[in-house]
Amino acid sequence: MKVFQRKRLFILLIGIIILVALIGYSMQDRKNETIAEQFVKDTVGWAQNLVHTPVEYVTGIFENIDDIKNTYEENKLLRQKIAEYKSLQYEVQELKEENDELRNTLDKTESIRDYNPVQATVISRSPERWIEQVTINKGSQDGVEENMAVITAEGMIGKVDAESKFTSTVKLLTGFDQFNRISATVSREDEDDIHGMIEGYDQESNHLLLRVVEESDFDLEEGELVLSSGMGGVFPAGLPIGEVKEVKPDEYGLTRTAFVEPVADMYDINNVIVVERQQPNSDTSSESEEEAS
Incomplete structure (x- = not known):
C-alpha cells in the first residue's frame, strides 16, 4: 500500500513538473508556434x-x-x-x-356709407336650392327686413326674401323670376342712360334677363355694366349687377332683352352686406315702381 501511494505521488509530482515546464515554454518569446499550438488555435x-x-x-x-x-x-x-x-x-x-x-x-x-350696411355671414345653403337662396346669420334684431338688397364686394347677389329674429333667407339673382324684378340702368357718360328691368334668370345660358323698357337710339353693347337704378324706392342706386353679354329683340321688334352675366360669383358666397336704403325725402317719395314683390 505504501508503495502504491508513493507511486501516485511520484506521478503527480512528474505531472506538475511537466505542466510548469509547458507553461514556461509557452511564455517564452517565440516566433514560431508548435504544431500542437497551431492545431489548437x-x-x-x-x-x-x-x-x-x-x-x-x-x-x-x-x-x-x-x-x-x-x-x-x-x-x-x-x-x-x-x-x-x-x-x-x-x-x-x-x-x-x-x-x-x-x-x-x-x-x-x-x-356705401350713405346707407345702413349690415355685415353678415352665410351659414347654410341647401343643395336642393343651391343657386336660388342662402341663409345668413343676421335677422330682424339686426335691422334686416324683407326686400333689402344683399351684396358682396363684387356686386349684388340678391335680396332678403324672409327674415326671422336671428337669421334671414336671401333669394339670389339666379332664382329671380317675373315676380321678382329689379329696376336697372346702364350708365353712360356721354350718352343717355338706358333703363330696364331685371326680370328673371335664364338657366340655359346662366344669364340674367334685362328687358329694356324705353325706346333708345343707342344699342346696348357687350361689356357694359348694369347697375341698380334705385327707381323702385327699395334698392339703393348704383349697385353693380352684371355685364351685358348679348342683346336680342323680341319677335315683334318692340322691346329688347339683354343677357347679363352677374358680376358676383353666385356659387362662392361667404360674407355679404345687407343694404338698408335710407328713407327717401318727401320730394322723392312719389317714385312708385316696385322692384320686388
Whole structure:
C-alpha cells in the first residue's frame, strides 16, 4: 500500500513538473508556434467562426427588423407632418382669401356709407336650392327686413326674401323670376342712360334677363355694366349687377332683352352686406315702381 501511494505521488509530482515546464515554454518569446499550438488555435478559431456566423446572421436579421420598424415609424411620422403641412397650407390660403374678401367687403361698406350696411355671414345653403337662396346669420334684431338688397364686394347677389329674429333667407339673382324684378340702368357718360328691368334668370345660358323698357337710339353693347337704378324706392342706386353679354329683340321688334352675366360669383358666397336704403325725402317719395314683390 505504501508503495502504491508513493507511486501516485511520484506521478503527480512528474505531472506538475511537466505542466510548469509547458507553461514556461509557452511564455517564452517565440516566433514560431508548435504544431500542437497551431492545431489548437485553428480548432478554436474554426469553432468560434462556426458559432459566430449564424449568431451574426440572426443578429443582423433582428437589426434589419428594427431598422424596418424604425423606418416605418419615421415614414408614418413624415406622412403625418406632410399632411399637417398641406392642411396648414390650405388653411393659410383660405384665411388669406377670407381676409381679402373681408377687406374688400370693408371697402365696399365704406363706399356705401350713405346707407345702413349690415355685415353678415352665410351659414347654410341647401343643395336642393343651391343657386336660388342662402341663409345668413343676421335677422330682424339686426335691422334686416324683407326686400333689402344683399351684396358682396363684387356686386349684388340678391335680396332678403324672409327674415326671422336671428337669421334671414336671401333669394339670389339666379332664382329671380317675373315676380321678382329689379329696376336697372346702364350708365353712360356721354350718352343717355338706358333703363330696364331685371326680370328673371335664364338657366340655359346662366344669364340674367334685362328687358329694356324705353325706346333708345343707342344699342346696348357687350361689356357694359348694369347697375341698380334705385327707381323702385327699395334698392339703393348704383349697385353693380352684371355685364351685358348679348342683346336680342323680341319677335315683334318692340322691346329688347339683354343677357347679363352677374358680376358676383353666385356659387362662392361667404360674407355679404345687407343694404338698408335710407328713407327717401318727401320730394322723392312719389317714385312708385316696385322692384320686388
